[in-house]
Amino acid sequence: MRDGKMVDIRPDKAHQLGMICAWMSNQPNLAPVPRVRVTG
Known part of the structure; x- marks a missing residue:
């Protein structure tokens, strides 16, 4: 999560x-907050 990958x-x-x-x-x-995609 620290490298900014999509979560x-x-x-x-x-x-x-x-x-x-x-x-x-x-x-x-x-560290920068990672981008977040809500699934479901």
């Missing part, structure tokens, strides 16, 4: 991952 995730996890990505976007010292 597939289930719809029921999309909201939780969105919260994590939003938090990570506010942490400049962490």
Whole structure:
């Protein structure tokens, strides 16, 4: 996930991952948030 590859995730996890990505976007010292495609 750290190299920015596309990540597939289930719809029921999309909201939780969105919260994590939003938090990570506010942490400049962490690796870039990968692009996410919701599957299902």
